[in-house]
Amino acid sequence: DTAVSQTPKYLVTQMGNDKSIKCEQNLGHDTMYWYKQDSKKFLKIMFSYNNKELIINETVPNRFSPKSPDKAHLNLHINSLELGDSAVYFCASSQGLGGFGFEQYFGPGTRLTVT
Amino acid sequence: SQKIEQNSEALNIQEGKTATLTCNYTNYSPAYLQWYRQDPGRGPVFLLLIRENEKEKRKERLKVTFDTTLKQSLFHITASQPADSATYLCAPLEGSYIPTFGRGTSLIVHP
Numbered sequence: 001d002t003a004v005s006q007t008p009k010y011l012v013t014q015m016g017n018d019k020s021i022k023c024e025q026n027l028g029h030d031t032m033y034w035y036k037q038d039s040k041k042f043l044k045i046m047f048s049y050n051n052k053e054l055i056i057n058e059t060v061p062n063r064f065s066p067k068s069p070d071k072a073h074l075n076l077h078i079n080s081l082e083l084g085d086s087a088v089y090f091c092a093s094s095q096g097l098g099g100f101g102f103e104q105y106f107g108p109g110t111r112l113t114v115t
Numbered sequence: 116s117q118k119i120e121q122n123s124e125a126l127n128i129q130e131g132k133t134a135t136l137t138c139n140y141t142n143y144s145p146a147y148l149q150w151y152r153q154d155p156g157r158g159p160v161f162l163l164l165i166r167e168n169e170k171e172k173r174k175e176r177l178k179v180t181f182d183t184t185l186k187q188s189l190f191h192i193t194a195s196q197p198a199d200s201a202t203y204l205c206a207p208l209e210g211s212y213i214p215t216f217g218r219g220t221s222l223i224v225h226p
Binding site for chain 1: 156
């Protein structure tokens, strides 16, 4: 059983389009995250949800909107895609807040390419 | 500003040797420090956590040290194997809401 799953694995789209990435975890964790990993492999947090409430929003453009229908799901919707959005997006989950040392479990990533 | 530094150049070693990776941080006061492994095309995988009051932590062939005075953590893999080849990320954590990662160091173990 996959602990943290994401769909799709690859996403190729044109500038200006709107797209969504889905994430599900079956670990019963309270906290879920979205990270962006750029071409230089820098892993930067975008959002964190704890019990369906937004905890962090790290200077991410408002074209990005996270949606958590329940504790096991955290989806990422992106409006008006730009070339600079091309990256690998990782979903992760942890039992508690990651900044307090809780182990994070990462999904396989979604490689987004904007042309 | 806060900074996490890991060697950007790949570390190449021979099988059987000990690999040592370095994580330096500035303007952080981490209460915890984690190490993760990332293989190409995959998400990071948690390896070890060390707390600020612990000098050293071991798990099988892995050893992590944490020196809060030097603001440095060292990650050792003893008796390294080609299967250990991956990128290793450190994450100094201040006990806040925000988890942060270094860029990682690529380790290549040659048979």
